[in-house]
Amino acid sequence: MKENEIRQNKVTRQWVIYARARRRRPKDFQRETITRKQPSALDERCPFCPGNESMLPPVIMERRRSGSNGWLTRVVPNKFPALTPEGNTDRYRKDIYVAMHGYGRHEVVIESPLHNRQIADMSLEEVGAVIETYHARYVDLMEEHRNMMTIIFRNHGPLAGTSLIHAHSQIIVTGMVPHHIRWREEEAQRYFDEWGRCVYCDMLEYEAREQQRVIVENHSFLAFVPFAADVPFEIWILPKKHAADFGSVSDSEKLDLASTLQVCLSGLHHKLNDPDYNYVINTAARFRAGEPQLHWYLQIRPRLTTQAGFEIGSGISINPSVPEEDAAFLRG
Amino acid sequence: MKENEIRQNKVTRQWVIYARARRRRPKDFQRETITRKQPSALDERCPFCPGNESMLPPVIMERRRSGSNGWLTRVVPNKFPALTPEGNTDRYRKDIYVAMHGYGRHEVVIESPLHNRQIADMSLEEVGAVIETYHARYVDLMEEHRNMMTIIFRNHGPLAGTSLIHAHSQIIVTGMVPHHIRWREEEAQRYFDEWGRCVYCDMLEYEAREQQRVIVENHSFLAFVPFAADVPFEIWILPKKHAADFGSVSDSEKLDLASTLQVCLSGLHHKLNDPDYNYVINTAARFRAGEPQLHWYLQIRPRLTTQAGFEIGSGISINPSVPEEDAAFLRG
Numbered sequence: 001m002k003e004n005e006i007r008q009n010k011v012t013r014q015w016v017i018y019a020r021a022r023r024r025r026p027k028d029f030q031r032e033t034i035t036r037k038q039p040s041a042l043d044e045r046c047p048f049c050p051g052n053e054s055m056l057p058p059v060i061m062e063r064r065r066s067g068s069n070g071w072l073t074r075v076v077p078n079k080f081p082a083l084t085p086e087g088n089t090d091r092y093r094k095d096i097y098v099a100m101h102g103y104g105r106h107e108v109v110i111e112s113p114l115h116n117r118q119i120a121d122m123s124l125e126e127v128g129a130v131i132e133t134y135h136a137r138y139v140d141l142m143e144e145h146r147n148m149m150t151i152i153f154r155n156h157g158p159l160a161g162t163s164l165i166h167a168h169s170q171i172i173v174t175g176m177v178p179h180h181i182r183w184r185e186e187e188a189q190r191y192f193d194e195w196g197r198c199v200y201c202d203m204l205e206y207e208a209r210e211q212q213r214v215i216v217e218n219h220s221f222l223a224f225v226p227f228a229a230d231v232p233f234e235i236w237i238l239p240k241k242h243a244a245d246f247g248s249v250s251d252s253e254k255l256d257l258a259s260t261l262q263v264c265l266s267g268l269h270h271k272l273n274d275p276d277y278n279y280v281i282n283t284a285a286r287f288r289a290g291e292p293q294l295h296w297y298l299q300i301r302p303r304l305t306t307q308a309g310f311e312i313g314s315g316i317s318i319n320p321s322v323p324e325e326d327a328a329f330l331r332g
Numbered sequence: 333m334k335e336n337e338i339r340q341n342k343v344t345r346q347w348v349i350y351a352r353a354r355r356r357r358p359k360d361f362q363r364e365t366i367t368r369k370q371p372s373a374l375d376e377r378c379p380f381c382p383g384n385e386s387m388l389p390p391v392i393m394e395r396r397r398s399g400s401n402g403w404l405t406r407v408v409p410n411k412f413p414a415l416t417p418e419g420n421t422d423r424y425r426k427d428i429y430v431a432m433h434g435y436g437r438h439e440v441v442i443e444s445p446l447h448n449r450q451i452a453d454m455s456l457e458e459v460g461a462v463i464e465t466y467h468a469r470y471v472d473l474m475e476e477h478r479n480m481m482t483i484i485f486r487n488h489g490p491l492a493g494t495s496l497i498h499a500h501s502q503i504i505v506t507g508m509v510p511h512h513i514r515w516r517e518e519e520a521q522r523y524f525d526e527w528g529r530c531v532y533c534d535m536l537e538y539e540a541r542e543q544q545r546v547i548v549e550n551h552s553f554l555a556f557v558p559f560a561a562d563v564p565f566e567i568w569i570l571p572k573k574h575a576a577d578f579g580s581v582s583d584s585e586k587l588d589l590a591s592t593l594q595v596c597l598s599g600l601h602h603k604l605n606d607p608d609y610n611y612v613i614n615t616a617a618r619f620r621a622g623e624p625q626l627h628w629y630l631q632i633r634p635r636l637t638t639q640a641g642f643e644i645g646s647g648i649s650i651n652p653s654v655p656e657e658d659a660a661f662l663r664g
Contacts, residue, residue: 176338
């Protein structure tokens with residue numbers, strides 16, 4: 001990309017500005033290597049470490065390594081929940097406004113018993129256990145008919161919203177479907193009605209053929225930097241088999257997802273010196289799980305730039321990197 | 333608000349979670365008072381300081397104090413523009429994707445000749461000159477028929493996206509209208525078609541009567557914390573006279589806006605110890621300036637919290653403060 005260009009995200013219709021005057025090379029995004037104190041495998045003040053169970057609410061589920069006493073992953077209720085199971089999903093009026101009870105669920109997935117173990121360094125078995133845990137909780141939580149949407153996400157580092165070192169993800173369930181999700185549904189519906197195809201499937205096919213923005217590919221997944229990436233080194237991991245619902249993944253897909261995720265996160269970790277990032281699994285809301293136009297995917301967003309007033313006002317992002325160069329850098 | 337509550341923003345339909353377990357008191361958001369080096373009135377390395385004009389592109393406009401040689405405000409092109417006037421607004425295909433040239437404008441409003449002067453401490457005349465400058469540039473820029481939208485915004489502090497101390501705002505003009513803006517238009521249209529009224533006018537009337545979330549009010553403006561504020565101490569400054577277009581403000585409104593803005597920013601500055609913030613003027617896109625259902629307003633968003641994975645995935649915010657308490661704290 002030699003010129004100034006504005007690109008449109010095919011799925012969200014969001015515009016992203018790529019400005020030459022603001023451009024930085026992939027290497028410019030590397031975090032300075034600071035000799036940080038390496039955490040040890042066990043921290044007696046960490047609520048997620050084995051032996052400190054009294055600091056946590058009771059365990060919801062646990063995955064164990066076969067033939068061993070130790071656990072691989074654990075799920076507990078969030079001690080400071082954003083939403084709680086009390087109440088219901090009824091809306092009420094507050095004069096001209098609308099509100100509802102803070103109904104929902106908020107859980108924490110502890111991804112390893114080891115205090116100093118990150119996904120970037122895990123074995124495939126360990127990452128596999130994390131994905132299995134996401135899936136088991138997802139399926140279980142969506143059985144409750146009031147649960148309209150389940151968001152599985154991971155915050156890594158202070159810029160991404162967490163100060164806890166011990167590897168963990170979170171799951172939040174809501175009792176309503178927000179506009180943000182409906183908008184994605186509507187755009188996908190419009191594309192489907194026009195072309196008779198899932199927009200994500202078309203994107204997948206094109207990116208796999210074009211190869212310019214691909215980071216890694218296996219039997220079930222394609223990981224690539226989107227054409228209109230919002231932020232530097234944004235990555236989408238899309239399942240090749242069309243499916244709206246994360247709940248529908250097969251056992252072999254779970255293993256392939258674990259491997260893809262591990263490659264992507266370890267690429268970010270080693271090539272950019274452990275940048276802060278968020279990832280989130282975007283999947284169908286209740287009643288949309290079988291839709292032919294929706295497609296679940298895992299989205300990784302490194303926190304290397306700051307959204308400022310222009311982004312707040314316009315919803316347009318300014319991305320100082322180039323998706324094709326970001327992908328080449330992560331592949332290389 | 334005693335219970336967990338989820339509130340809906342009447343204008344954007346965005347949901348915001350207010351969770352008891354995550355609640356903090358207004359005082360908890362105060363920045364620690366660090367004895368920072370006070371900047372001097374002139375910095376020889378600052379491109380915005382008088383005498384350093386050679387570090388900047390040529391001045392576009394300047395406002396002078398009557399009967400004086402000095403300037404009050406100055407507008408220059410941004411040296412690292414996100415968008416530039418070259419090219420046009422034609423869209424082109426990149427296989428399955430859509431893109432366009434980086435057409436637009438990107439200007440900087442230098443708000444004072446003094447390096448250490450912030451809006452929170454300015455005289456009414458000085459803030460008035462800033463508003464006059466916004467307005468003059470807005471009207472001028474919207475004369476060009478390709479300019480579809482003008483975003484006037486201010487980033488204050490590193491968390492808000494700027495490292496420059498010298499007070500300044502920015503203006504970005506785009507050659508397209510993004511979905512973000514269309515969405516606000518559609519919601520307002522739907523409300524108007526249902527109730528025959530502007531949703532912002534209804535909100536204004538209710539907030540002025542209710543007084544619970546009001547910070548300051550004068551002849552032309554009401555400043556309040558919105559019912560479903562996205563972030564702690566978010567403030568909306570709404571003109572009482574219905575107008576979709578910032579370009580239509582009168583001279584007396586400009587002065588009242590200056591005074592309202594000054595009160596709000598100096599409240600934030602003194603009560604929270606100079607927090608980082610963004611503000612943006614939300615106004616009608618081209619061809620929508622006369623609409624009966626749209627209403628321009630200035631939105632201030634302090635940067636006291638971090639948007640994490642849940643917000644990215646769901647578009648729902650988690651606000652650890654309570655709008656009524658934030659307003660009382662700023663009023664008190």
